[in-house]
Amino acid sequence: MAAGKHLMFVYGTLKRNQPNYIFNTSAFDGISIFRGKGRTVEKFPLVIATKYNVPYVLDSPGRGNNIEGEVYEIDDKRLKIYDDLELYPINYNKKQIQVKLKKEIEDEEHSDNNHEILQCNIYIITDFKKELLSKPVLSNYDDNLQENKYVTGENRYQFDNLNYDTKCDVKENWPKIETNNPNLPIPIFVYGTLKIGEHYHKYLKNPEKGKAEFVGEAETNTKYPLVVESKYNLPYLLWSPNNGNNVKGEVYNIDKDLLAWLDEFEDHPKTYIRLPSLVKINGVLKNCWCYFTYFLKTIDAELLSKPTLESYSQAQYPCLEIGW
Structure with missing residues (x-):
């Protein structure tokens, strides 16, 4: 893969006809080229978790299913948008996995050797709570078929003020800060x-x-x-x-x-x-x-496009009173 280009395997809301597919369109900076449908060579658990009904792939190879998804070739600008959407690296990690393109999957029974295997990046949860392994596992996520729909970011604002502590439902060591104990600062x-x-x-x-x-x-x-x-x-x-x-x-x-x-x-x-x-x-x-x-x-x-600072000072940038 050329410098500045990345193959990404998406399995959840970034797929076509899914809630976050807009981030694979020209509405955002950078390039995103659909390379085809694919399936992971290894099996992984694909589960739905948190009250936002988010699809997660858990880094537990050999469990679960060969996961169906889509492969996109993206540039650095679009990768930045992906990373921000997924709150990488604080929420997801990225991992390289092998993905077999869909057209090769369809010919699998006729040929054992003519499969195009791609090395793709996947957003994956590495430090997950072990009880997630007891959840039902999917091979193909489709929000349209889910009884409990995925809650998009803008709707989470209305849902519960976007309290990111809910990530503790997934991450074993999510950096939780106690806010409810009046005795703790x-x-x-x-x-x-x-x-x-x-x-x-x-x-x-x-x-x-x-x-x-x-x-x-x-x-x-x-x-x-x-x-x-x-x-x-x-x-x-x-x-x-x-x-x-x-x-x-x-x-x-x-x-x-x-x-x-x-x-x-x-x-x-x-x-x-x-x-x-x-x-x-x-x-x-x-x-x-x-x-x-x-x-x-x-x-x-x-x-x-603005210069980045190491430290802010009002002496250098006098701010205007907003009215608090």
Whole structure:
């Protein structure tokens, strides 16, 4: 496969006539070319899980079925869209598997050697809860035939405010942060106008909003693009792992009341999405909530072309009062 080109095997909502097929159309940047229907050479468990009825392939080769799906040849731009949709690498991992094209499957009984086998990438759950192996396994996912329909991202906003803790239904070690125990502080990483000396830091010091205790300066363990939008000079941390910089900021322990207020302040989950992220503080990794701007929903071409920062400062980018 040429540089910048990728063969992807999709088995769920990205297939034709499925809820997320739009991400394989010209509505999005990049190239996506349908190469044909295919079937995995190895067997894997394909299950439906979470209250959103999401199809997942579990990394347990030899179990389940040879999975039916579709093969697409995509470029780097479309791969970025795939990765963002699947919340890679925080949710899914990617793995190379062998896939046999459908036309070869149909001729299988007539020829043992004339099969085109493709090396394809697949989005797969590697660190899954073992009880998922007891779920019914599918060989071919079709949302149109499911009694309980897949819930798309935009509908999850209305469904339950897009609480990503539900990924714990699937991932064994999903980075869960306790938010319901009033005796435990909630760690949050701030990188923009909420930092000390910045425009909206006053809200972290306002007891009417809730409690906040400064823990220390920190930086993200993973690189992300931190950019400033033009209209209000607001900083956006783009959900694009392994691009940009290790972003500098501050960690606070806050209570549930302040977390609820911050969710409203940051317009979670529409303008920003609150996701867990590892940060380094005093040389130690700590899992904290962080507000990201999610590519598929709110990032436009202008933001993607802006220079990326290591640290935000109002002195350099004076932000305008929005009215909180």
